[in-house]
Amino acid sequence: MMLRVIFFSFISIVGIGVIIFLYILFFLPTLDTMIKIDKNEISKKLNSNQTILIPTEFEVKNVYLIDDGLLSPHIEVHLSNEINISIHSSNHLDYECRKNVRTKILNSFKVREYQTKDGRVIYIFKDGQLNYLYEFYEIYRESIDEYLSKKYFK
Secondary structure, eight states: HEEEEOOOOOOHHHHHHHHHHHHHHHHSOOOOEEEOOOOGGHHHHHOSSSSOOOOOOOEEEEEEEOOOOSSSOEEEEEEEEEEEEEEEEOOOOOOSSOOOOOHHHHHHOOOEEEEETTSSEEEEEETTTTTEEEEGGGGGGHHHHHHHHGGOOO
């Protein structure tokens, strides 16, 4: 009887190990899903014809298309001064930390603002069919706010 319990316990552990291995192998996104693209390709990759909101005051370091084949693809833009922008064509974009949220209006954008523990600011807003997540340090708030406030008035 005890031998059966040990045998079935062993089989169960091996089975769970195989399931975890297969999950990691087939379902977790790989680095191959991050494809470097040119800044001018963003609209095309997101199937959008609208203007992409990237502040011109900062240098664009890298632009990546993230496509895991399951969710709709999105774009990651890395600017100078550790400013990151995520652009999504999905209907809703949220930030996992719901603390310290406040809403403000910049131009016609209803911006949800979050503060991270390390002092970074997160802006989430929608422009047309695209959702944006800006992540930057507090010292760049004025520049980002000015860009978003004046974007359509130039």
